[in-house]
Amino acid sequence: MRGSLIIFLFIILIHSVSAQKKETWRKLFNEKDLTGWKMLNGKAKFDVQQGMIVGTTVAGEPNSFLATEETFGDFVLELDFKIDDGTNSGIQFRSESKPDYQNGRVHGYQYEIDPTARAWTGGIYDEARREWLYALEQNPEAKKAFKPNDWNKARMECIGNTLRTFVNGIPAAHVVDNMTAHGFIALQVHSVGSPADAGKKVYFRNIRIQTKDFTPTPPDETFVANYIPNTLGAQEKHNNITLLWDGKTTTGWRGAYKENFPAKGWEIKDGVLSVLKSTGAESENGGDIVTTNEYAAFDLQFEFKLSEGANSGVKYFVTESEGNTGSAIGLEYQLLDDAKHPDAKEGVVGNRTLASLYDLIPSLKIPRGLRKIGEWNQGRLIVFPDNRVEHWLNGYKVVEYQRGTPIYDALVARSKYAVWENFGMAEKGRILLQDHGDEVSFRSIKIKDLSKP
Numbered sequence: 315m316r317g318s319l320i321i322f323l324f325i326i327l328i329h330s331v332s333a334q335k336k337e338t339w340r341k342l343f344n345e346k347d348l349t350g351w352k353m354l355n356g357k358a359k360f361d362v363q364q365g366m367i368v369g370t371t372v373a374g375e376p377n378s379f380l381a382t383e384e385t386f387g388d389f390v391l392e393l394d395f396k397i398d399d400g401t402n403s404g405i406q407f408r409s410e411s412k413p414d415y416q417n418g419r420v421h422g423y424q425y426e427i428d429p430t431a432r433a434w435t436g437g438i439y440d441e442a443r444r445e446w447l448y449a450l451e452q453n454p455e456a457k458k459a460f461k462p463n464d465w466n467k468a469r470m471e472c473i474g475n476t477l478r479t480f481v482n483g484i485p486a487a488h489v490v491d492n493m494t495a496h497g498f499i500a501l502q503v504h505s506v507g508s509p510a511d512a513g514k515k516v517y518f519r520n521i522r523i524q525t526k527d528f529t530p531t532p533p534d535e536t537f538v539a540n541y542i543p544n545t546l547g548a549q550e551k552h553n554n555i556t557l558l559w560d561g562k563t564t565t566g567w568r569g570a571y572k573e574n575f576p577a578k579g580w581e582i583k584d585g586v587l588s589v590l591k592s593t594g595a596e597s598e599n600g601g602d603i604v605t606t607n608e609y610a611a612f613d614l615q616f617e618f619k620l621s622e623g624a625n626s627g628v629k630y631f632v633t634e635s636e637g638n639t640g641s642a643i644g645l646e647y648q649l650l651d652d653a654k655h656p657d658a659k660e661g662v663v664g665n666r667t668l669a670s671l672y673d674l675i676p677s678l679k680i681p682r683g684l685r686k687i688g689e690w691n692q693g694r695l696i697v698f699p700d701n702r703v704e705h706w707l708n709g710y711k712v713v714e715y716q717r718g719t720p721i722y723d724a725l726v727a728r729s730k731y732a733v734w735e736n737f738g739m740a741e742k743g744r745i746l747l748q749d750h751g752d753e754v755s756f757r758s759i760k761i762k763d764l765s766k767p
Contacts, residue, residue, distance in 0.1 A: 436486025
């Protein structure tokens with residue numbers, strides 16, 4: 315009996331120690347005053363009311379921030395928030411304010427609070443730097459998580475290069491990035507454009523943080539936006555995403571209609587795969603390159619950078635069965651400098667412009683989704699097992715269609731591909747990067763095979 319009692323007490327002790335180890339939350343707000351916080355940039359109003367921090371919009375003021383005096387590296391942050399309709403807010407994390415950067419303007423990662431119909435609450439915005447890193451268009455389930463005119467729970471997990479956000483327990487954004495590893499946390503009151511919008515409020519409460527002994531949320535199926543070139547994050551690996559190009563060699567690629575990779579016309583340097591400028595004609599230098607493997611259903615990601623006036627493309631369902639003259643035939647995600655290349659004005663209703671299904675379907679033009687020539691873009695191409703296809707550009711879906719439908723057949727019949735029997739309808743094919751004689755660069759080429767369970 316005595317031995318059993320000792321074992322029982324020992325178990326209770328171990329459980330208590332374990333619970334104490336896990337209980338590492340620390341309050342960032344004392345619910346009485348703003349001790350430990352400081353104002354930055356604008357002069358919107360922040361005060362304490364009934365254990366809450368309340369921010370109020372002020373006409374004519376820029377974005378205003380109430381920032382922690384303490385800075386943080388790896389952490390888990392949780393808080394509750396509520397926001398009035400007609401305004402916008404956010405929670406800065408790993409953020410900075412430096413005199414030598416835009417005169418002290420707050421910059422860094424932001425957890426978006428967005429009560430509009432756009433519904434991007436939980437997305438990650440890069441304030442005063444690169445803008446949107448993760449809009450929620452690539453995670454539509456998260457767009458349903460926000461509760462308007464009610465309290466919501468925000469969670470941010472920043473561990474190493476991995477940044478994850480949650481809205482009311484629902485996974486929202488997942489970013490891998492190494493630009494900023496340490497910084498303050500700040501509550502935002504957004505600027506307002508009209509005096510009528512002054513007086514809008516955003517409320518924060520139960521602000522707490524863990525900086526040690528935290529347990530990351532297990533991996534899930536959420537799409538990952540990875541901004542570290544040619545790498546795979548833990549969740550990408552969990553979701554069976556692989557590098558289609560290793561960032562260093564020609565492994566997995568060869569010339570179209572050829573046994574080997576082209577001896578000229580392509581360059582691998584500093585983790586970038588580039589087709590070099592030549593005559594501006596198709597496949598007259600190194601020629602197109604294709605994957606050594608064939609794919610039936612897949613989720614392809616790639617980053618690309620266009621030079622001025624450049625033309626290129628990413629083709630799919632390439633079979634190399636039509637002969638070895640010119641560029642290989644296949645469905646094409648168009649890559650083009652729409653402003654400088656004449657092909658943008660050819661075709662029908664813009665169906666040869668950037669991210670279009672070349673000569674078949676024009677892409678949607680979303681101003682926030684466009685990058686300047688010479689900057690990196692994020693392309694994504696999804697072919698589902700039921701032949702639905704989506705083209706994405708910088709986080710926005712810009713084309714969708716389904717192979718083999720009457721509409722698809724009608725589009726092909728009026729296009730330059732009408733001469734090819736069963737164009738684009740192969741069960742599987744290779745992925746191709748086009749040599750159109752213009753300098754175009756690629757990196758972070760990744761794929762997930764969707765034909766496998």
